[in-house]
Amino acid sequence: MADIGTLLSEIVGTEHVLTGDAISEDYAHDEALSRDPVKPAFLARPQTAEQVARLLKVASGQGIAVTARGSGSGLSGASAPRENGLVISFERMNAVLEIDTENHVAVVQPGVTLQELDERTAEKGLVYTVYPGELSASLGGNIGTNAGGMRAIKYGVTRNNVLGLEAALPTGEVIRTGGKFVKASTGYDLTQLIIGSEGTLALVTEAVLKLHPRLPHQGTVLAPFTDLDEVARAVPKVVDSGLGPLILEYIDGLTMGAITYSAQLQLGIPDEVKETSHAYLVVMLESRTADRLDEDIAELGELLSDLGAKDVYVLPGPSARKLIDAREKAFFTAKAAGADDIIDTVIPRAALPEFMAKVREIAQENNTFVIGCGHAGDGNVHLAVLQKDHEIRERVLRALFDAGIDLGGAISGEHGIGRKHVKSFVELTDPAKVDLMRRIKTAFDPAGVLNPGVLFD
């Protein structure tokens, strides 16, 4: 293996190629549950796109598996190393290169975190609207998984907000795709193909992101409903209103209890309401002016009451932030509660009640505890599965995926397939599509070195 280390060192410098114990435990895993940590043979920390391309060329030549790593906050194992592999960490490629206020774009390196980008755009009155729970996540990782988050109902997901990429190919070239424009009809959209490919096609070395004006006023309403059916019926009406919700989340009664408890959040909901409310809708609006926000919140409140909400709580700023924060941290709450797996099936949003009924049925049949909350506006349901027995758990997951796909959905809305759900993905997807995807993979990565074992087995 010494030769490979030398080759890598020639590219990034000896001090940026780590092996053995010099590789910290942090690199041995991402946030996917129920997976054993694995240290890679090599960890390289490049500083330029050219270095990344050269690393890939060496890897292709030597047949070494390559895994890209940003912040390691992924939930599906797509940045989990291979034992004999090379991890390319983007920790030194972490600069916000430009906030362009005329074209309303940011140009970033993949190691930039959402937190930093948010601070930098705020200075200019702009915002990058993709907002998955974890702000320590890197943009590179977000692009790899096509990260979504709560604001997708208004602004779309990562793929709707990335306009261009610079990427290193496994064949050793650096290409640029797209640019500082929203329109292009000039060949295949490689930008979109690379987004969501979980590090299996190319490694992103720079991204052009779309920014929006940061609207100064936000307001949040919490509405308890008797059950999920009522919530699901309310969602299209809220969309039809034209109020343009920024966030449209549902939280089931149990999850609400857990996250408000763990966040020590007092929302002032009387016990008798809590006891009969099995589903909550959280709606956040934003506006250019305080007056319009007040009007909109009032209109929303009336609408929700008409739609069957038992009450409508307009949350003061700090409580709203805490609730949204707590909702964002639902993953950690679930983890702390002993969740053995987390999935994020996506379905047409109108199918939410039917899907959740199926979820309850599957949970009961398998003696497994399944709790959840979700992006009601997007039909993206996050479920925590508590079941220690591996075999039963796999059976439950498969049944949940099956149920989602039967309703016209897909395995994952935003977490990705990674290493965790490969078997389900390959077995539940039309073979003609899987074969086509494999051929596309080969078109990018003839030596098959980029994240083998992710997406495909």
Place this chain on the structure above:
Amino acid sequence: MADIGTLLSEIVGTEHVLTGDAISEDYAHDEALSRDPVKPAFLARPQTAEQVARLLKVASGQGIAVTARGSGSGLSGASAPRENGLVISFERMNAVLEIDTENHVAVVQPGVTLQELDERTAEKGLVYTVYPGELSASLGGNIGTNAGGMRAIKYGVTRNNVLGLEAALPTGEVIRTGGKFVKASTGYDLTQLIIGSEGTLALVTEAVLKLHPRLPHQGTVLAPFTDLDEVARAVPKVVDSGLGPLILEYIDGLTMGAITYSAQLQLGIPDEVKETSHAYLVVMLESRTADRLDEDIAELGELLSDLGAKDVYVLPGPSARKLIDAREKAFFTAKAAGADDIIDTVIPRAALPEFMAKVREIAQENNTFVIGCGHAGDGNVHLAVLQKDHEIRERVLRALFDAGIDLGGAISGEHGIGRKHVKSFVELTDPAKVDLMRRIKTAFDPAGVLNPGVLFD
């Protein structure tokens, strides 16, 4: 050739396979300028996805070039037939299958026109927001070229509004991609890859489109400026305002004269303003309520005055519609004025003045008349080139593309490469990218039968 005709007839029925004089002149061309009409050897009119797939399988087996055809309104020759080829016309696959008001999507066949979809969505208070000029265009064609149009500044282009596809592969399978949801991280995004591929990868047989609530109130402001520099400086400020313009178009003085003249449009602009105004900005706003629209229009007017507009004309509904209509018909105005070619280079919008200065320089150097208007918010510039000499015209086009690419742009924002701009596309694009795209093409279409000569030579 008789055998092939028989094979095709077995799939779609004899009455739906046309040859020779039975194929009308209409099918021999699209709307690309300066191209000779060519009739195909066969024209087939399938009715189902399965039939399309079987036609493709026969074509792959026999090595016959296949061109898909919707309404034939394309501007780059991507639906122009090959002499010995097969045209698959989607005229019988023209049903709006569903307007789903709960998930806010429409499910359509490729032959549906924008006009019909607009009428059907209007009945439900919804709208498909992609709005290229030509409402007789088909959705299939829009998907093929990733059509844009004036509303892209607010709602994005076709690729931002197509959530899923059913498509027939040249290898004979029918696949489904995406679905009635905005989020997915479940394998490569084949939906996005097929969108904008100009009929070279797969033929779309059904599409799931995202719908928005149709806001009831619209208002339009026309603002004359001294020059394009001022317009370009105003654009980001209008975006920053948070007013969320639906349309943000620039029209140069000459084009404004031409389109108002040909549309017999009286906008009430005094001659002294006309004489000193070389660039106009047209801004359309939309709103939920009439009051808010009025407030927004007033605020916009003040903002534009502050930004140097010589005056601000709030256009009454009928005049606004006429102006937008006339702007949409600019292509036909240019064609009627003797334009020999039309291009739609896209650049970062802040580079608009620099690009237009370069355009003037190229026009002068080559003794060629070049006029234009464009989507100022998107940096998408439509230029009509009046030059009969083929060689000079090609030189001018190449110089214009070069100038756009130098400024960080791309050859086409929404019209596509088609057959017309293949040479420029292949020569001006990074060879590593072209090679990669060719490999992707082969992954879909190993026999190379789908629209050969489009995108690649």
